[in-house]
Amino acid sequence: MPDWLANVVGPDATFWLAYLTNGAHQAFYASFGYTLAAAVFGGMFAILFGLGGAALRRSRFLPVRAVGAGYALIVRGVPDVLFLLFFPLAFEQAVEWVIAQGVCTPENAGTGAWPPCPDANIFFSTGGYLAIACVALGIVYGAFASSAIHGALDSVPKGQVDAARAFGMSERQIFWRIRIRQMWIFALPGLSNVWMLLVKATSLLSLLNIPDIVNWAGRLGAPNYFPRAGLVHPDWRWKYYLALVVFYLVLTWASERFFRWLKRKAGHGLIADDAVAA
Amino acid sequence: MQPPILEIIDLHKSFGALEVLKGVSFAAQPGTVVSLIGSSGSGKSTLLRCINLLEQPDRGTIVIDGEEILTRSADGSRPPIDQGKLRRVRSELGMVFQQFNLWSHMSVLRNVTEAPIHVQKRAKAEVHAQALALLEKVGIADKADAYPNQLSGGQQQRAAIARALCINPKVMLFDEPTSSLDPELEAEVLQVIKVLADEGRTMLLVTHNMKFAREVSDRIIFLHQGVIEEDGPVDEIFGNPRSPRLRQFLAAGGAA
Ligand SMILES: Nc1ncnc2c1ncn2[C@@H]1O[C@H](COP(=O)(O)OP(=O)(O)OP(=O)(O)O)[C@@H](O)[C@H]1O
Ligand SMILES: [Mg+2]
Numbered sequence: 001m002p003d004w005l006a007n008v009v010g011p012d013a014t015f016w017l018a019y020l021t022n023g024a025h026q027a028f029y030a031s032f033g034y035t036l037a038a039a040v041f042g043g044m045f046a047i048l049f050g051l052g053g054a055a056l057r058r059s060r061f062l063p064v065r066a067v068g069a070g071y072a073l074i075v076r077g078v079p080d081v082l083f084l085l086f087f088p089l090a091f092e093q094a095v096e097w098v099i100a101q102g103v104c105t106p107e108n109a110g111t112g113a114w115p116p117c118p119d120a121n122i123f124f125s126t127g128g129y130l131a132i133a134c135v136a137l138g139i140v141y142g143a144f145a146s147s148a149i150h151g152a153l154d155s156v157p158k159g160q161v162d163a164a165r166a167f168g169m170s171e172r173q174i175f176w177r178i179r180i181r182q183m184w185i186f187a188l189p190g191l192s193n194v195w196m197l198l199v200k201a202t203s204l205l206s207l208l209n210i211p212d213i214v215n216w217a218g219r220l221g222a223p224n225y226f227p228r229a230g231l232v233h234p235d236w237r238w239k240y241y242l243a244l245v246v247f248y249l250v251l252t253w254a255s256e257r258f259f260r261w262l263k264r265k266a267g268h269g270l271i272a273d274d275a276v277a278a
Numbered sequence: 279m280q281p282p283i284l285e286i287i288d289l290h291k292s293f294g295a296l297e298v299l300k301g302v303s304f305a306a307q308p309g310t311v312v313s314l315i316g317s318s319g320s321g322k323s324t325l326l327r328c329i330n331l332l333e334q335p336d337r338g339t340i341v342i343d344g345e346e347i348l349t350r351s352a353d354g355s356r357p358p359i360d361q362g363k364l365r366r367v368r369s370e371l372g373m374v375f376q377q378f379n380l381w382s383h384m385s386v387l388r389n390v391t392e393a394p395i396h397v398q399k400r401a402k403a404e405v406h407a408q409a410l411a412l413l414e415k416v417g418i419a420d421k422a423d424a425y426p427n428q429l430s431g432g433q434q435q436r437a438a439i440a441r442a443l444c445i446n447p448k449v450m451l452f453d454e455p456t457s458s459l460d461p462e463l464e465a466e467v468l469q470v471i472k473v474l475a476d477e478g479r480t481m482l483l484v485t486h487n488m489k490f491a492r493e494v495s496d497r498i499i500f501l502h503q504g505v506i507e508e509d510g511p512v513d514e515i516f517g518n519p520r521s522p523r524l525r526q527f528l529a530a531g532g533a534a
Contacts, residue, residue: 157379157382159375159377159379160379160380160381160382162332162375162379163373163375163379163380163381164381165332165368166330166332166368166371166373167368167369167373167392167393167397167441167445168365168366168368168369168393168397168398168445169365169393169396169397170361170365173396173397177392177396178381178383181383182382182383
C-alpha cells in the first residue's frame, strides 16, 4: 500500500486493509470465480440437458420417451450432494478403465487394486474437476429444467400448431421453429426456480476438493495462533460464513432482478429479439 | 367443362361415436367460389380440416388438381398417406382460420415467408418480393415488421390471408374468416376476399354471413348434420330453396 494512502486512512484501517488483501485472502476472492463459473456453466448445461430431456420425452418412440421420463424422474429424486460425489468419481474411474484397456499389460500391472496399472492413473486439475462439477450440476438441474421446458412446450396455442401443419411443416420443423421459440416465456418461472436451486448447490463444490469459497472461508476462519501466518485470532469461521451468507443473498437478489427483466423482455422480447432478416 | 380442381368423394369422419361427416361429395371448378353454409355443429369446419388432412378422414377420397389422395379405407386396408405427400398436398391449399393463428413470435413478413422458404424451399429473394407485394395487396405493407399482437384483428386476418396466398395455393380454404371480428373490421377483410374472388381464385369459404356469401359466391353448399342437403348456384339457393331445412336456416338469417 502506498504511504500516502496509509496516511489518509490511519493505522487501524491500514492494518485491516493489509490483512484483507494478503495472499490467502486474494485466493479467497479469486475462488468466488469458481462458484460463479460453476453456476453459469452448470446453468448452461442444465438448459442443454433440459432441452434434450424434453425432446426425448416428446419422441414418437416409446423407448426414447421412457429414457426422457426416466431421466427426469430418477435424477430429480437423487440428492444433489450424493450425485456430486458419485458422478465425478464414476467418471474418473470410467476414464481410467478405458485407458487401462489400452495401456495396461500383465507386465506393468500395479500393486494396488485400482487403477490396474500406474499408467492408467489420471489426475484432474482443479479446472478439470470444476468442468466435471458443471456437467454434474447440469445433469441434476437439467432434470428439473426438462420438466419446466416439457410443460412449456405444450403452452403454444393449438391453433398455431394447426396452422403450421396446414402450411406443410413437418413435426420436426414445428418443434424447432414454433414450439421451442415460444417455449421460453412459459418456461421462465420454472427455469428461474431451477436456477435458484442450482446457485445454492454451488456451495457443494468443496466436496470435490475444489478450493471454492466455502473451503476458503473455513480455512481463513479457523483459529490461528501463529503470528507468522498472519493475524492471530480465535475461531472466526462464523464471520467468514456470514460473509458467504451475504454473498448468496446478493446473488439471489441479483438473479431475481435478472429474471424479472428477462420476463419483461421475453413478453414482447422473444418476439422483438428475433427481428426479421429483410 | 374443365376437370374440377378439387373433388371430394364420399368423405366420412367420426369423433368417437359422433358421426360428423356422413358421406360428403362435391367438386369445385377452377376459378369458382364455393361457399359452405350450415348451422353450428353441422360439420363445416371438420370438412375443411379433412380436406387439408388436419383431421384424418375415416373414409373417402380427395382429388386435388387430378392427384388422388386416398384416405384410410374403412377396413383399414389402405395405410395413411405418407408424410412427404401429406406436406405437398397441404402446401397446395391455403388455409385461413377463424382465429387467424398467426405465429406470434414472428413478424408479419416472416409469417408470410415462413412456409414458402422452409416448406416449399423457394428462393428467399423471390419469396420476399412476393410477400411484400401481397402485404401491399391486402393493405398492410406498413405492418411488415410488426408482430401479430401489435395488429388489430382485421389486420391480423389480412396478414393471414397474405400468408396463405404466398404459397401459391391451388385452392384457398377459409373457415369463417370474419366471425371473430367487429363489423367494421369484418368489412375490410371481406373487401380483400372479394378482390380475390374477382381475380378468379378458387376458394372454398365457410361463412355465416349470408349477404356476403350471396355477393361473392358462384355456388352454395348447404351442409346439415354431416350431409349435403342442398348444392346449387347462388340464385337458386337463395331465390328458390327446395329443402325445408334450408328455408328454415335462411329464414333465421343463416345464424345458429
Ligand atoms: N376434435 C374433435 N373432437 C370431438 N368432437 C369434435 C371435434 N371437432 C369437432 N367436433 C364435433 O363435431 C361437430 C361438428 O363440428 P364442426 O366444428 O365441424 O362444426 P361447424 O359446422 O364448423 O360449426 P360452427 O359453425 O359452430 O363452426 C360438433 O358437434 C363438434 O362438437
Ligand atoms: Mg366451424
